[in-house]
Amino acid sequence: MEMLAYVNGEFLPESDAKISIFNHGFLYGDGIFEGIRAYSGRIFKLDLHLQRLYNSADAIHLEIPHTRDKMRELILRLCQRNNIEDGYIRPIVSRGAGDLGLDPRRCLEGPTVVIIARPFDLLYGDKYEKGLKLVTTSHRRVPSQCVSPNIKSLNYLNNILAKIEANMRGADEGLMLDLNGFVCEATADNFFIVRNGMVVTPPRVTNLQGITRETVLEIAEEMGLETREEFFSLYDVYGADEAFITGTAAEIGPVVDVDERIIGDGNPGKVTREIMGRFRDLVRTTGTPIQEKRL
Numbered sequence: 001m002e003m004l005a006y007v008n009g010e011f012l013p014e015s016d017a018k019i020s021i022f023n024h025g026f027l028y029g030d031g032i033f034e035g036i037r038a039y040s041g042r043i044f045k046l047d048l049h050l051q052r053l054y055n056s057a058d059a060i061h062l063e064i065p066h067t068r069d070k071m072r073e074l075i076l077r078l079c080q081r082n083n084i085e086d087g088y089i090r091p092i093v094s095r096g097a098g099d100l101g102l103d104p105r106r107c108l109e110g111p112t113v114v115i116i117a118r119p120f121d122l123l124y125g126d127k128y129e130k131g132l133k134l135v136t137t138s139h140r141r142v143p144s145q146c147v148s149p150n151i152k153s154l155n156y157l158n159n160i161l162a163k164i165e166a167n168m169r170g171a172d173e174g175l176m177l178d179l180n181g182f183v184c185e186a187t188a189d190n191f192f193i194v195r196n197g198m199v200v201t202p203p204r205v206t207n208l209q210g211i212t213r214e215t216v217l218e219i220a221e222e223m224g225l226e227t228r229e230e231f232f233s234l235y236d237v238y239g240a241d242e243a244f245i246t247g248t249a250a251e252i253g254p255v256v257d258v259d260e261r262i263i264g265d266g267n268p269g270k271v272t273r274e275i276m277g278r279f280r281d282l283v284r285t286t287g288t289p290i291q292e293k294r295l
């Protein structure tokens with residue numbers, strides 16, 4: 001049976017779910033979104049994702065036409081109707097349909113709300129065992145003086161250009177630097193190194209405040225490891241004992257090669273593997289139950 005999607009008040013089969021060609025999300029990338037996962041019938045960190053969605057909306061002066069509770073309920077209802085067990089959920093809110101011209105005041109009908117929820121499993125297949133190869137991209141991360149990387153907006157061209165470059169260079173992911181040459185993040189994931197048992201990731205001003213990133217910092221603390229949020233350069237990456245990326249879609253992806261430098265012994269590191277194991281346990285045992293019988 002075809003999956004349903006939510007579009008401005010209606011649950012429709014995905015093939016009937018449509019928005020206007022004049023939607024400013026389509027015309028100008030004027031909107032925001034979230035990427036959320038469900039594992040074993042539970043939505044992982046739903047409230048943190050909702051909080052980030054509303055924070056992104058505030059940052060772009062967009063008023064989401066539903067309360068946070070209503071959005072939460074719509075997400076749960078869609079997951080219930082689509083029988084989601086292990087899935088990917090994407091709420092999207094755009095400025096809505098309006099005349100040509102980027103002035104948001106042209107969007108007289110108000111914002112468009114779309115929610116997609118579909119089955120999803122592991123992104124990187126056997127790479128969780130073998131490790132990922134990254135290259136540093138020539139595209140620098142857009143600095144917060146221009147657009148804050150903390151806004152999860154519909155403008156992903158900066159990241160897409162970096163991803164295209166990584167694809168062309170035969171890498172699994174691209175590593176992006178800021179204008180000063182400090183490491184920021186991968187194209188859709190945060191980035192960590194492990195050095196002398198210390199778990200280090202760049203401060204959040206230069207990258208998205210990832211929910212998986214926050215979770216990994218908590219897990220590392222529970223493991224009794226020292227964690228740091230500090231700027232570091234490629235020199236620190238090349239000499240790291242271990243490295244990994246974190247993201248809702250990728251989960252925790254061990255990195256074994258950056259710019260043709262082998263990280264550690266070329267296999268996923270011990271600390272990384274321990275964090276991956278704990279993360280898998282956490283996502284399967286916590287989170288908001290989708291089916292009411294489990295509430």
Ligand code: PXG
Nearest residue numbers: 035188189190208210211212213247248249
């Ligand atoms: N940085 C960027 C630029 C992202 O887009 C992350 C870091 C990781 O954040 P979370 O909160 O997910 O740990 C992201 C998240 C997709 C997809 O469809 C992308 C993301 C999330 C879910 C799906 O490629 N990006």
